[in-house]
Amino acid sequence: MTVAVAVLALDGVVPFELSLPGQVFGTANQAAGRPHYELRICAPGRAADTSPEHGAFRLRTPYDLDGLEGADTVVIPAHAHFLAQPPPAAVEALRRAAADGARLASVCVGAFTLAATGLLDGRRATTHWQYADELARRYPRIDVDPTVLFVDHGTLITSAGVAAGLDLCLHLVRRDLGADLAAATARRTVMPLQRDGGQAQFIERPPAPADPTALQPVLHWMEAHLDRPLTLADIAARANVSMRTLNRHFREQTGTTPLQWLLRARIHQAQQLLETTELPVTHIADRTGFGSPTTLRHHFTRHTGTSPHAYRTAFRRRHDS
Template sequence: MIVVAVLALDGVVPFDLSIPGQVFGTANQAAGANGTQGSQGSPCYEVLVCAPGRSVTTSAEYGAFRMRAPHGLGALERADTVVIPGHAGFLDPPSRAVLGALRRAAARGARLASVCVGAFTLAATGLLDGRLATTHWQYAGELARRHPRIEVDPAVLFIDHGSLITSAGVAAGLDLCLHLVRQDLGADLAAATARRTVMPLQRDGGQAQFIEHPRPPAHPAALQAVLEWLERNLHRPLRLADIADQAGLSVRSLNRHFRAQTGTTPLQWLLRARIHRAQQLLESTELPVERIADRAGFGSSAALRAHFTRHTGTSPHSYRAVFRGRGPS
């Protein structure tokens, strides 16, 4: 039997907290139905909810309730896997007791996995230093700032280093736990668990497709006219020299002004604006990809697909399937 300890810190996010029990409990049901339970018919997983002091209040932002956990930090000592959900105080340093319990679990070979902003708690142990990690895309920059020895990738659903695993925001905890079931029990049982939780075993793309990509930086006064011109002419095959002529600047001066006022180059700004336009059209119209490529200035559907996939982590077709809104009937 695989023992999973779920660490509930005060202010724990209820959804994050419930994911491991839901997935691993469902895996037990699927194993029972398939006749692939552990020895003597025992469940494959035992899930222990653990909290310092046994009592916690869940995050007020998501509907607070008081909960008494059946286990304290001591239960981490016998866990094969420790799952660390997000909690409201994730920016505050964890207690010495929590850090010590996590480090001891790792030292004896337990697998540590964070859900969403639970990565901040795991990062505070120092165990992620020198490694690649992820968290909710909204807080990826803050994780990198607070822990410069961690390389943070905000575009993926989870990152697995074997004994240390981090997952992206919210529902990516489901992807993480299904991944662990696949590692522990094999692809067939993981697929059966996914079907019972009404989830794909592996989602297309990564977290990048869900990141809110704002419009390119606001128009500084010195570049306002040329940036507005660019937005009106995204469909045209613009060259750097064309943009410089419109701005009344040399190419060198144009690059310098763009760097200083938008933090990027003219062509990078143009590419981001075109991807943003393509996202809008995929979400709000039924135009074929070829027409969208033309309207957004990519020239061909192949170029649109290549740039779109590189920047969002998914294809235009998959993006539209997820984000296309239903208009009035």
């Protein structure tokens, strides 16, 4: 399976966000040992100037807006002129790509360009928290959520600012190619464990930041013991801190609570087992610490929007096609 990815480069495009898809998807190709992704940069007139605030240079590419045609995924990075109306030709090209079945994904304030197509109307979306109110004011039919890293509607995905684009691209690798290759891609790009889309955009830091790796031994221990009925007291004892201090450290360093992190780790492991094994749901529930298939189905469906059985079926159908 080869996924054609088109990245839309409008004048003023932010260089870092323009390069994110190539970095993550290209690394996924290297990790897999073969080209699962084909990337092309598409710009009106085959050229664009990058944002002067982030180091201006002239970009030239073989692909005009017609390069969006036939793409499986279209990524819309941030650009400096996002508060102005995007070029009508770009808006129409995005609408055509969506009508042809492409998956459209915006990074940071690229959500403004995607919103201009009308495709986000009636849906929940996110963008950089600093501009969420403005997005909601300009597009009142969009349910703007400024608190999360990304929102995935299947064929329409929006993400928060800058680094959340890495989380988004890694999330797409996981959707396309599975948990193992996503993990290998994360390791090669020296990224931390994949952050969930529902994680908070902004992580509070103490005035004198603690060692950012301080929680890593505890996180690794939790991952190695997902099958156990771990409590907050168990985790605090392992970390040798009080439960109150543990909660504070988790909020500061991961943006979530210990038990919410544990739940997401269990769901991620369940996804991996559904993708890579023939284990029945009963055994997966035991190995992931949910205890029963009913509890697993409840949390899995709430978190992913689909049941374990449907997830396994859909994953295999994608990879058998």
